[in-house]
Amino acid sequence: MKLRTDLALISEWIVEDSHVLDLGCGNGTLLAHLHETRSVTGYGLEIDDENIVYCIQAGVNVIHTDLNQGLSDFSDDSFDYVVMTQALQTIHRPDLLLLEMLRVGREGIVTFPNFGHWGARISLLFGGVMPTSRALPSEWYNTENIHLCSLHDFEKLCHTLDIEVLQRAVVDTTHHTSRSMRLMPNLFGEIAIYRFRSKPVKRIYQRKKK
């Protein structure tokens, strides 16, 4: 089975034999792939009971979890990576969850639909309506995406939270990348992918708190 390009990209960022927590792991595709290709261990967290069955079928350890409740079942520094694909924008408090990700993991990886994409901008500027697109198919009143942001917004939040961005990539909804996307990611990228960690200062502060 061919892996979605954003998942393939993430896989390349993850070092072999690491311990990974996948937030909103869906049917377990990423973890199953990481286990097979990189001997990665770990758990997926998922709230949809049908997806939980798929995960178990795929041999992926999955824990029924509501991400809005935080990650209190996990102790500090218990994972090498905490990954969250296409779920950040559905969370009640993305800022708190990002901090939780870096509490339980050494590094975080997220992907989200970029609200700074030119299509979204045009829709609001000329149409005067909330954008819907391939990456954001739902209407404003029934969408699960309650906290949309652009690449700039995300990076600003990272700065506020003392989070250091280690790597960034953008792709379109077919999960391909192009020259224009690389040059002006916030305008042309449909899906953003980030790898990040706590800034050293923050890490020392967190250790002191313990």
Next chain:
Amino acid sequence: MPDILSPDCVGLVTPQSHKFTTPLALNCGRTLPSYELIYETYGTLNKNHSNAVLICHALSSDHHAAGYYSMQDKKPGWWESCIGPGKPIDTNRFFVVSPNNLGGCKGSSGPNTLNPDTNKPYGPDFPIITVRDWVKSQARLGDVLGISQWAAVVGGSLGGMQALQWAIDYPKHLRHCVVIAAASKLTAQNIAFNEVARQAILSDPDFHAGHYYQHNTLPRRGLMLARMLGHITYLSEFAMRKKFGRELREGKINFGFDVEFQVESYLRYQGSSFVDRFDANTYLLMTKALDYFDPASEYKNNLSAAFAKLQAKFLVISFTSDWRFSPARSREIVKALLDNKKEVSYAEIKAHEGHDAFLMPIPRFIQTFQAYMQHIEISNK
């Protein structure tokens, strides 16, 4: 009664029993010099004995987990929904062993069996058995059947506690552990319910300090009350409302204390039919085993420390409306496994049926359970 046996039923079954003559040292300090365990098996043990699944039963069940004894039986075994060809515990793949626990009243040594020293029923003299004692006796049954490692040990409620104890006491002797609607220890509220049930039995004038067999009587009222109380706690408020509402048996209130509401009639029926099939001394013993279970107590109340040496992979399942063994209790088990980076999957199944949900064919539960069991590898070398 079944007119024809469904193809996903194990069919007609016959219990077997084994007499153990090596003394069993018990948690309470006493020793059972000899004892008998009655059990049923379904499916076929493979050549290298790698496909055996042990079923641990709950408070009021027994070894009859699946199938029928005869075509005249009204009901199949208690876990018919989960055991059989093509079911989660697939008897086409697995060899299933289902014993009646020590202290039970359905054929294994217990208060209602003869004490070889006195030739009278043990009655209240039967020693108090703990979950750990059960596991030990089940391990010995495994030895008799030539099973040195279970593919899985599976149980719901009190049965789930036994599965947990298995993983702690015999880490190398099981590959998978399935813990359904269980807890790593009872809450004060849960112990309180058990205490009321026990007091109902103990205060029945027909109890005769547990020697009612000699008086040719039964503490009917006490055991009935205990069961009625238990039954309320096994159902959810929603399930009761849906099943009975405020429906009246005669369509009107009679301003008296006879049965008026349907729910009263149901509870009385459940209580009185239970008296005919269950022993009061066993009920007392089983509730004590529940109350005492607390594997973390030996590890300074640190469940994670208790789980440090586990080797089995885990499936933990809870049900949303189960308030007697709530999802929060299952999560404690899951958290302690996660602390140790053990392999575990956890599913919280949406169900209205309360604690009893684990006995019912709830589609998502069955799918989840089945997906896990199908993944268990059985080597045929």
